[in-house]
Amino acid sequence: MTERKKRTGGEILADQLIIQGCDRLFTVPGESFLAVLDALHDRTDAIETVICRQEGGVSFMACADGAMTGQPGIAFVTRGPGATNASIGVHVAHQDSQPMILFIGDVARSDRDREGFQEVDFMQMFGPLAKWVARIDDAQRIPEYIARAYATAISGRPGPVVLVLPEDMLRDRLATPDRPKVTRPAQPVCTDAMQQMMAMLRAAQNPIAIIGGADWTQEAGKHLQSFAETMGLPIACAFRRQDAFPNDSAVYAGNLGYGPNPQLIERVKHADLILAIGARLGEATTDGYTVISPDHPGQKLIHIHPDPNELNSVYRTDLAIAADMPEFCKTAALWDDALPRFGNGVEAHQQWLQWSALQENGAALDLGACVAAMRQSCPADTIICNGAGNFSGWWHRYWPYGPMPSQLAPTAGAMGYGVPAAIAAALRFPDRNVVAVAGDGDFLMNGQELATAAQHGANLLILVIDNSGYGTIRMHQERDYPARPSGTQLSNPDFATFGKAFGAWTATIEQTDEFAPALEQAMARTGIRLLHLKTDMEYLTAGGARVSSFRKQ
Template identity: 50%
Template sequence: MNSTQATAGARLAGHALVEALIAQGVTDVFGVPGESYLAVLDGFHEHRDSIRFIACRQEGGAAFMAEAQGKLTGRPGICFVTRGPGATNASIGLHTAFQDSTAMILFIGQVASDQRDREAFQEVDYRQMFGPGTLGMAKWVGEVQDADRLPEYVARAFHTALQGRPGPVVLVLPEDMLTKATQAPVLPLVRAAEAAPTPAALAELRERLLAAKKPLVIVGGGGWTADSTAALQRFAEAWHLPVGCAFRFQDLFDNSHANYAGDVGIGISPKLAARVREADLILAVGPRLGEMTTGGYTLLQAPRPAQQLVHIHGGAEELGRVYAADLAINASMSCAAQALAALEVPTTVPWKEWTAAAQADYQANQVAEPASPLDMAEVVRGLSTLLPEGTVFTNGAGNYSGWLHRFHRYTALHRFGRTQLAPTSGAMGYGVPAAVAAALIQPDRWVVNIAGDGDFLMTGQELATATGYGAKRLISVVVDNGTYGTIRMHQEREYPGRVSGSDLFNPDFAALAQAYGWRAARIERTEDFEPALREALASPERPTLLHLRLDADVSTSRTTLSKIRAAALQSQNNA
């Protein structure tokens, strides 16, 4: 036996699984209990002083919490669900982890081995359902048939989730396997092997930078650490480079930094979009360069951009999959950022004014026309001003998120840890569970969720999870305009005045939150927001929900539904 392996006596495989998780440094797991993995639940009870099973109210919420855990910790987030309905409910969190490049492991209880392939109660073939691939939901789907090999499978799951491009893994657990006795050893902590840029690639990168006149860095993707974001900042400072953050990766570079150019995603500033097109060299460090970051593959034309493209990514399979880069470098973010920071710096560069102009454009985009009676730009500014630095902000999907992404200035990961939890997959319902997870995992930090009314009610029942497990320093802001705003916006643009299916009937969100044991306040005017927020901050021992009531015409941080409709009608008339 390897000296790094711990010997173990005979115990249930379900208990051995919990021991394997503890050995990987896991202290919290999320899930909904099911009869298919009772032996594992008993293992959590056995080891309750070392690991906590957080029982959620729906598997989608549990999977979102595990995905948020992966973002916050840099280690795989852990979720347990039962077979069939449990697994299908959890698939939304798995898909989010895949598109967001977040390490996560979904454990699924399965029917007993002697009942397989009979369409037994709730039976699903998870290799077919989550099949690995570039357009699947998981990097790997494994099923453990032999209890003695369970620690081996768990170690492989951690390796796979962390290696290269981080992502989710599914491990299927037949019910009868979990109740067998095993003496399998506990395996050591898994650490990802990292690829580093070659000297030749770094030399070519430096030559391309020196030949550029208008370079732009776009940073994003998974696998970042505090050390690597700090190294990236040193590189940008030394070379006077403008840095934009890919869609919903705004906390990878300090938004208050003089080199920050803004976020390259949905609702991108028109001036920043023009700057991306005008750049003669794009240095993409970490992002996949997906649809949202590239403006539907138009800011960077696929497959061959007009700009020079240097693409650095942790997953070799991602390089060249969409874009034919001028230079492709397979490297982990840690190795890549440290290598960039060590590049020999020239005595001068010709793009200092270009960088300063990018920062000036970002600053100008922080100014917006006042709105009444409730100004969402002022709401976000109030949150940013009154909450301490390092506050975690979460959101799901919807037009309301545009205010947060535009007007809040995220701090960089190396200063306070992750401060942005948001789904690049565009999954509605993400924000509430992510906020609950953050509040439970890192209880010393403030956490703020901003959710639309449609977004909130998809997973709002997880307020009960927050209450049940004593979440503190947690605020949820519900932006209620009585409509699925993004869909309504598209309807008004494509079929002006013909609303169908996007109107919502909503409850009294403040009363609903109070029923869950939260503090709550209803706010309809800008001047009422700050006092309500101050009351919430003065009561950190109890979560608070702030119900913001907006007119249905309010759409995004840039325009209104009436303006969109008028423009669409004018366009139709001109046609």
């Protein structure tokens, strides 16, 4: 449509967001984009403005929203401190391949390059972190920039875009035509490549697929399930992509990353053919590029990814296929040539079932037993959100993830992600059960966003796993500097009292048998519910390994 009425730059921008399908944005307000805030005042029926308490929370919520919808999560922050705080979410969106647009209010055009108040060179700052960084100096071109930002964020390997908005540009009044909604360009699968892939599968004896990542959808997982189960092909999920494939499938082999099933690691190492579908095969998934080396001698690699720039960038690839993940998986499921049959898929699933079965560790508060209680009480489509820390290992190992989106966890390993992500999930899916799992250090990085949850009426359950320390760093410390803890001890507040200050229902749990009754009470309520779980630093990882077991002999 063409709009000829004069509008401010802020109004033009808000209208473009509506055209592109934005229904919610996250912000900490700043004087540098007041014209946008003013425009949003008249567009509350189309766009909900979620007011956050720190820009790191803003960008994490936008990143998580993009992960759930497949459309760019939208964040607005001011220059200088606002942008630097928000940079963590841009980094996560980049490494996690999630679509996001960060808008930054900036100094006036006439004041640029004087090191004005809070001025930063955003092109240099965000250049390595984002797919595209640009400044809009002419309000006439706002529709062009917004359409391009959306197209860039969702195309190929999805990721973040940063747009800088001079505050005086947003106040300009002019008439300019709107741009229509953009969609992800179609990227069909090459028939010849599919035939070559099938020939390689037929020649294989012990193949495995590693899946999940860029452009992945629930539809892709369902189609791949049909393809893999027909052949008996084992499916392993990349690091923190466990909702990419039905966990109850007869060929689901579990997840790679930190603390995986040793049997799965051996299966990958001894596979003669690896199909990487959507996964980048990054450092976490491959345990420092060791489970699969970049040259993988003795193994063939078929790499399927939506971004051709990713193919052959790190790993030597025997067959590279650039395609959309849903399109590829749908094509594979419909492939009518004779498919090979493998017996290792069912075997791999049985090994995962054994690995994910509860193992008691003797701790006063056994987190494995807590996960088991949650499996009994929480719906199958519960969305589990976590940041970084060894505490997450219990859920990665013992929790069966439901259909996408049911796992919001940063592959970039950023602390402080879980609570903001859970708030975004609770707002996006108000009828689903949402759980934030956070360590004590992790929680306090963005615990203030409970105020955002309360203000916007979010329903979520928060588990604060409190061992009074930075457990992951302590684990590495014990390996390299045994029995010499330094810089990892924490003196914590009463997290239950902290939660009550935001209107949460809370309970403190110190014994395993206290968890299930408290969880039952929490599940019977709405709003914010916080369970403070006091655990023992001695038990750092799922499976019962004690601190002393990490010390070099």
